[in-house]
Amino acid sequence: MELAPHIFRKYDIRGIVGKEITAEFAYYLGRGFAEILRKDGRKEAAVGRDCRLSSDELSKALSEGLQAEGIKVISIGVCPTPQLYFTLFYKKVEAGIQVTGSHNPPDMNGFKLCIGEETLAGEQVQAVREAVERAIKKGRDLDRNATEETLEGIKDEYINYIISNCKPFMGDRTVKVVLDAGNGVGGLVGPQVLRGLGCEVEELYCEPDGRFPNHHPDPTVMKNIEDLKRKVVEIGADVGIGFDGDADRIGVVNEKGEVIYGDMLLLIYARYILEKEKGITVIGDVKCSDLLFSEVEKAGGRAIMWKTGHSLIKHKLREENAELAGEMSGHIFFKHRYFGFDDAIYSAARLVEILSRTSLPLSKLLADVPRRVSTPEIRIEFPEDKKFQVVEEAEALFSEYELIKIDGVRIKFPEGWGLIRASNTQPALVLRFEASTKEKLKEYQETVYKKLSTLAEIENWGF
Known part of the structure; x- marks a missing residue:
């Protein structure tokens, strides 16, 4: 079989089903x-x-490959990535390996790889590619006959762990929640967790369906949360919560149906923890607002800006011994009272915990934070083989400005900033802007x- 090297990305494996991601590929990935x-x-x-419709076949082939090389497979079935x-x-x-296309289109799928408590990234993913190439050369004439078992009860253990983690800290207020799981796997556990915490829950699209018939499972894209926003206002809910396809990313709207971007959500969590625990370290990715970092410092915390990517953030979380981290995209990582991995279901539980302890509406929790005007994450389709080169060339174009080059190019303007980076998960450039005024x-x-137009012809700038 032919291997498509580009599907081995910076922090996972993703590709088109039937073309780049096949059962045969999954078998050799297992090997x-x-x-x-x-x-x-x-x-x-x-x-x-x-x-996803292809995930069952892929997981079976993957398990076959693992067993052929003598690795015992522990099956946990259909589940959110955080449950893995x-x-x-x-x-x-x-x-562990999670077969998931996350928030990508239905014709894509992929794999998130873990060894122990570490999610593989960068050179580790490339080492897997090299091992897969060696396995393909050997062929299928190998059978070490390892076994497979199903891990019974893990879903209930996961649900009960989150409930028992948060319930002792819940306040007197009953929180009314609209939960939109986007027909992803978060619907299998999210409603039970929130009801277990005493919330009143209105479910939207909580039945798993790999065709994603109602909207694409990515709550960071505005058109995907229109129903959520509408339902929150319609029934007078305190908060609307959306999950992506595998429930490792969260999207939130307040009681007015207004979006709370991932960086401001992270700030809400950080300030809540900092009320009692000064000096904790909080990590935000390069797409986050300047306000996140300045307000964390103001509240008595230590703020660090880092690269985008769930694997990369988890590495940094451990390195810095941080209690909390997050990305604009809605990956939130709680080491505080939890394990430090990105979990939209646990993040939802921590948010309703905060709301249950205050009489203030969600829209008022950051009322004292200075106002800024910002764009959402802007994704511009761009050729896979050219996106990194354009970002590299952009450095020279903006050399008269102060630049942060942690991940892409973040340009510091007098009253704001702009970011240009290559997506590590899609053939796209990612841009974001923030300023003091419109x-x-x-x-x-x-x-x-x-x-940028001097470097590349771009028809649609995404606004």
């Missing part, structure tokens, strides 16, 4: 990953999957677009 596990002295791996992480952190299973925001956007 290659197993080789790495055996060299590391590991003998077992948990396998979970989302509800929970299996590794809480049950101490030695490794006029300044427009000015900074036009400055960036004008300069």
